[in-house]
Amino acid sequence: MGFCLPVCKVFRRGKYLFLFLISLSVLAWIANLSGETMKEAPVSFATPQALVKGESLREKLNALTATPDRLITPAAKEQCPEESPLLRKGAVKLSFESSLKLKDVESDNKAVIEGEFEPSDCTARQSVAILIPHRGREKHLLYLLHHLHPFLQRQQLHYAIYIIQQAGDATFNRAKLLNVGYLEALKDYSWDCFIFHDVDLVPENDHNLYFCDKQPKHLVVGRNATGYKLRYKGYFGGVTAMNRDQFFQVNGFSNNYWGWGGEDDDLRVRVELQKMKIVRPPADIARYTMVFHKRDSGNQINKDRMRLLGRTPLVWRKDGLNSCSYKTMSLERLPLYVNVTVDIGKPLS
């Protein structure tokens, strides 16, 4: 016994440790199951890379269905050319048929899987997440999907479309929804580039490239509703493109702009504080048709926007991606887009 005692003690301790570890893993498993649909941010992260998973949907599908002779690995494909041969010259004819149905758009875009597409014959130069803030604009969304899917495919992009739906009827918050879109999309894939896209703006020219540049890019120089003029000097709204690091560096959008206006100017200030410079494609290319609409109820003019804008240089470090708290109500992978419905709360007062 005297000899056995220390050994038995170690053994017994080992047994308890083993039991403890088993219960830990059961708890972790239960937590994982119940956290599937309701998740709460803020997420803690040091770099945007920390959020990502490596594989695209297409790669996963390849892995599931491929036999060695069928497998198209990215390495086997050449990089897509600098300018896609599929781009159409001049203005693309846009149609807004009231009889258009989601089923029609789905059958026109069979190569899109759960909102994601990759060229079959070359490796895309960039992987781009299109983020669209949305609530109650279903017809606009249908028109946009109808035009945007073929448009992005002609640009030979690897892309996915994310619709971020604000749940409930609190005042709309476009900027916070776009922050959520960035955080959620990065859980799927390490996207290079993010396009922040209003639901009602349809690009008229294929040469308006949905690629990210070395600097943040503003894509809506003109729209039908403004006689194709920039709305005002410095305007940075409607459709913008920032790469993963640029958006991370400015801490994303502010979460505090409830209602219409100011959030896009706030992003411009953040970009300028980082000494980045906004670039724009030529005016004859960066043209959009905005589907006509009136102001939505639930998105009244934000009277506080000028005061908030004055404080941006003081608060941007702690108001943005790193303070974006929300509850994901559901995440559905529909044929043409990933539908993320979120509870983003409501204004404080």
Ligand code: UDH
């Ligand atoms: N959005 C929604 N639902 C809403 C509000 C906004 O989906 O209830 C999204 C949508 O993506 C939209 C974007 O937020 O494109 C920007 O909102 P907006 O289109 O209402 O903003 P815009 O500046 O119009 O285009 C403002 C009111 C226009 C009044 C016109 C009177 N002449």
Ligand code: MN
């Ligand atoms: Mn609009």
